Amino acid sequence: MHIPDGFLSPQTYLPAAVMGGGILMLAYKKVELDVEKIPMLSGVSAIAFVMMLIIIPIPGGTTVHLSGIAILALLFNPWVAFMSISLVLLIQALMFGEGGVTAYPLNMLSLAFLGSFSAYYGYALFKNFSEKFATIFAGWISIVLPSVFIATILGIQPLIATSNEGNPLFFPFGLEVTLPTIVLPHLLLGIVEGLVTFGVVKFLQTRFKRAFDE
Amino acid sequence: MSEKRWFVFYLFTIVLLGVIHNVWLMIGVIFLALLVNKEVKWRIFKKAFLALVIFNGTVTLSYLLYSLFVPIENSVLLLINLRALAITLLTFTLMHHINFHKVLTFNHTLSILYAFTYSQMMHLKKMLQEYYFGLKSRGVTMRSSAKKEQIKPLLETLFGTMLHKSNEQSLGLRSRGLLDD
Numbered sequence: 001m002h003i004p005d006g007f008l009s010p011q012t013y014l015p016a017a018v019m020g021g022g023i024l025m026l027a028y029k030k031v032e033l034d035v036e037k038i039p040m041l042s043g044v045s046a047i048a049f050v051m052m053l054i055i056i057p058i059p060g061g062t063t064v065h066l067s068g069i070a071i072l073a074l075l076f077n078p079w080v081a082f083m084s085i086s087l088v089l090l091i092q093a094l095m096f097g098e099g100g101v102t103a104y105p106l107n108m109l110s111l112a113f114l115g116s117f118s119a120y121y122g123y124a125l126f127k128n129f130s131e132k133f134a135t136i137f138a139g140w141i142s143i144v145l146p147s148v149f150i151a152t153i154l155g156i157q158p159l160i161a162t163s164n165e166g167n168p169l170f171f172p173f174g175l176e177v178t179l180p181t182i183v184l185p186h187l188l189l190g191i192v193e194g195l196v197t198f199g200v201v202k203f204l205q206t207r208f209k210r211a212f213d214e
Numbered sequence: 215m216s217e218k219r220w221f222v223f224y225l226f227t228i229v230l231l232g233v234i235h236n237v238w239l240m241i242g243v244i245f246l247a248l249l250v251n252k253e254v255k256w257r258i259f260k261k262a263f264l265a266l267v268i269f270n271g272t273v274t275l276s277y278l279l280y281s282l283f284v285p286i287e288n289s290v291l292l293l294i295n296l297r298a299l300a301i302t303l304l305t306f307t308l309m310h311h312i313n314f315h316k317v318l319t320f321n322h323t324l325s326i327l328y329a330f331t332y333s334q335m336m337h338l339k340k341m342l343q344e345y346y347f348g349l350k351s352r353g354v355t356m357r358s359s360a361k362k363e364q365i366k367p368l369l370e371t372l373f374g375t376m377l378h379k380s381n382e383q384s385l386g387l388r389s390r391g392l393l394d395d
Contacts (some may be wrong), residue, residue: 009296038326049335097265101301172273203370
């Protein structure tokens with residue numbers, strides 16, 4: 001779901017960088033990282049990285065892949081998940097070119113922030129109804145909501161950044177293209193993400209109960 | 215120049231590339247990046263070009279297809295792709311020449327977190343690659359091995375290794391007095 005370099009205008013990524021940086025600072029204040037948490041956080045970030053390794057590019061300007069965001073948000077908490085995914089996205093952008101450096105603030109806001117918090121609160125919304133449904137929904141919403149956000153951001157590029165002749169200077173397709181081409185595949189992928197989230201969370205909470213009780 | 219200064223200079227340059235909409239400037243930056251990289255230039259160029267094809271390729275193709283039916287300015291496509299290639303090349307060039315860990319030293323926790331995360335990511339990636347090669351050498355495909363009874367032990371190994379390494383790193387931090395309890 002990462003946006004690559006060259007698709008976003010500075011009018012978009014500069015304010016996003018300020019906003020993303022602010023939220024990241026807040027996260028570092030909220031999550032007091034001690035000697036135990038740092039290696040654990042780096043470990044779960046690595047697991048999320050592995051889940052994001054298999055990517056399929058789609059015409060709407062982004063890619064589809066599993067994320068593991070909901071797994072982190074449910075096993076730990078949304079702030080830890082946000083910090084962890086932000087770090088993964090940074091390393092992916094700098095070392096592998098997966099997701100652009102200029103697009104990093106928006107990838108962070110959509111995948112790491114929206115993904116983590118929608119998963120956490122999506123789960124809280126339905127957990128009294130059914131634990132299983134709530135977990136699957138958390139996985140689904142953690143993919144779908146960021147995809148809607150990314151589709152909107154990409155789709156407004158031709159409106160906010162054009163040349164004097166009216167040609168787009170960055171991402172060339174409007175909302176009528178981005179919303180269906182990005183959101184529809186993610187509606188389906190969200191079901192897979194939801195099922196994977198349910199399976200992995202249940203498995204890890206059973207087999208590694210001690211690690212999460214500490 | 216220090217790592218931090220190079221990084222600030224790099225950030226300034228990529229913002230500049232987003233503000234100036236000139237194809238020749240992008241080509242100039244690409245050539246400059248190739249010159250700076252000397253003997254590793256083609257390896258870095260190949261990596262950046264591959265990233266461009268994978269992540270921007272589908273949009274370029276759909277835009278080209280679109281232009282068959284609707285008259286649109288194709289120079290826009292050239293500018294978008296050259297800009298993306300220039301930025302990606304600059305990113306890989308910077309990462310090749312500086313130690314990014316040193317850029318983050320303004321925050322002790324962040325620099326340690328980055329170092330640990332990167333090492334864990336590479337470790338798990340290597341483990342998965344070895345698992346894949348192991349399957350391949352036994353004539354098993356990834357698709358046929360994607361069964362519950364095979365995925366479960368893999369997941370257990372991945373997570374178990376991660377926890378084990380986390381504990382090891384915690385002990386290492388404590389014993390070296392890098393972080394206070």
